[in-house]
Amino acid sequence: MDDTKTSRRRLLAGAGATALLAGRPALAQEQQTPPAGQPPAQPAASGPASAAGEKVLKVGVLGVMRGPAASWGLVNRYCAEVTAQMYNEQGGVAIGGQKYKIQVLSVDDQLDPKLAVAGAEQLLREGVHYILGPNIDTTAAVVVPLLRSGNAVNVAYAFGKYLYTPPQRNSILGMVASYQDDPIVFEYLKKNKGVKAVSFVARNEADSLNQRDEGVAGAWRTGLTVVSDSETYAPGTTDFRPVLARALRGGEAGVLTGIAGQLGGRAQPAAGTPDLVVLSGAAPADAPLMLLALRELGYKGLVSTETGQDARYLRQAGEAAEGLISLGGASPPEGRSPYMQDFAKRYVQLAGEWNDEAGTKVYALETLLRTLQLAGPAAVDDVGAFLRAVPTFAVDDPFVSEKKALRYVGEKSFNQQRQIGVPLVVNEFRGGEFETLFTGNVE
Numbered sequence: 001m002d003d004t005k006t007s008r009r010r011l012l013a014g015a016g017a018t019a020l021l022a023g024r025p026a027l028a029q030e031q032q033t034p035p036a037g038q039p040p041a042q043p044a045a046s047g048p049a050s051a052a053g054e055k056v057l058k059v060g061v062l063g064v065m066r067g068p069a070a071s072w073g074l075v076n077r078y079c080a081e082v083t084a085q086m087y088n089e090q091g092g093v094a095i096g097g098q099k100y101k102i103q104v105l106s107v108d109d110q111l112d113p114k115l116a117v118a119g120a121e122q123l124l125r126e127g128v129h130y131i132l133g134p135n136i137d138t139t140a141a142v143v144v145p146l147l148r149s150g151n152a153v154n155v156a157y158a159f160g161k162y163l164y165t166p167p168q169r170n171s172i173l174g175m176v177a178s179y180q181d182d183p184i185v186f187e188y189l190k191k192n193k194g195v196k197a198v199s200f201v202a203r204n205e206a207d208s209l210n211q212r213d214e215g216v217a218g219a220w221r222t223g224l225t226v227v228s229d230s231e232t233y234a235p236g237t238t239d240f241r242p243v244l245a246r247a248l249r250g251g252e253a254g255v256l257t258g259i260a261g262q263l264g265g266r267a268q269p270a271a272g273t274p275d276l277v278v279l280s281g282a283a284p285a286d287a288p289l290m291l292l293a294l295r296e297l298g299y300k301g302l303v304s305t306e307t308g309q310d311a312r313y314l315r316q317a318g319e320a321a322e323g324l325i326s327l328g329g330a331s332p333p334e335g336r337s338p339y340m341q342d343f344a345k346r347y348v349q350l351a352g353e354w355n356d357e358a359g360t361k362v363y364a365l366e367t368l369l370r371t372l373q374l375a376g377p378a379a380v381d382d383v384g385a386f387l388r389a390v391p392t393f394a395v396d397d398p399f400v401s402e403k404k405a406l407r408y409v410g411e412k413s414f415n416q417q418r419q420i421g422v423p424l425v426v427n428e429f430r431g432g433e434f435e436t437l438f439t440g441n442v443e
Helices: 003-013 015-022 070-088 113-125 137-142 144-149 178-192 206-222 241-248 287-296 311-315 338-351 358-375 383-392
Strands: 044-046 055-063 093-095 098-108 130-132 153-156 171-173 197-203 225-233 276-280 302-305 325-327 394-396 405-409 424-430 433-440
Touching: 055 070, 055 113, 055 358, 070 098, 070 130, 070 338, 070 358, 093 358, 098 113, 113 137, 113 144, 130 358, 137 144, 137 206, 153 358, 153 383, 178 206, 178 302, 178 325, 178 424, 178 433, 197 206, 197 241, 206 225, 206 276, 225 241, 241 276, 241 287, 276 287, 287 302, 287 311, 338 358, 358 383, 358 405
Parallel strands: 055 098, 055 130, 130 153, 153 171, 197 225, 197 276, 276 302, 302 325
Antiparallel strands: 044 098, 093 098, 325 424, 394 405, 424 433
16 A cells, blocks of 8 residues: 555544644643634733732733644744743843843634734733734734734734835734745755746635745746646645645646736746645645645655644654755754753743744744843833834844844835844755755845
């Protein structure tokens, strides 16, 4: 029996499939969530309760913590809790000569815009001015008015440019966006792997569709032939073979004839299969099933995704996951500073296992805290003072061993500094672990 079919059946029928399809990774201290569609009555709190006379800085985490994309929000939460732990052990974060203990309040938005609004309102009522998340465009967009009216700033992990471009000012991108890394990845694969043609398959959500359209534009700019870019699948899909089969024969079926992406330009269908398939917006629990489906269909080419992935899920796909290319954590093990090594150790103690995305999401709260130190005590309750400090903020990157500056970037993409300048790291999945394929910078 074919190994990929065996692996797929085990994923769907075995004990591991329950966690895979439900997106419930076995991580320590996971938030106990109510039934789907209902937000928690109160945000889950981590950190010290304020003692008499003690100053507390409340930080919110708003993101998905259940379902196929659960790790995106849970990694945000665990990174914030570990960072808070490290500061609180030293008496808190020093801002203007005063120590503030850090308390992390977390809300699961379940990728639901209504729950994202409800969660943001909860956090604002709790006196939170700094929020990590949400994770996708639809949930990040709906909280923008609340940020403005509620005197709050968020570090989001959604890629929509409109979130970070004037006149918007209260959202900061916490990672490298797909439209920033795609052209770099495509150029690398074209030069080093001989890639000439690419197909895109996207989850039917605004965030994923935007990633696909931006990726198609990047492929054109790189000189790649786009075989297919019109195939999508609904959230909750478990059998990806039909949609992937159509994507692989896109040129032969004339799928793209006369079709232009939202960024304009003409697709260039080519007969035969592509030598690269991009899984736009693939959730961590969906990726292994998609990889297995591709191999069952006989596809032997490269596969990449612009979204962060989870090694625990990918291992369940066995050999089908070998060689997957994805955006990696910004702090690869070989270049970690002692501070980052301590963080990683604590993260494993809290979460049960390292997640590669934590190498990127570790930057969010640390950068916010250091910006608050620059802005001074007024910024604790006034995000206007915080935002005025953003243009001049620059420190040595505390997470890498070599001397590099950490600052806010985004001038090229957003016409203002509304992005944390995390390093670009692209990974390849080999032998059950992520390996660094190459590194770079987007600005």
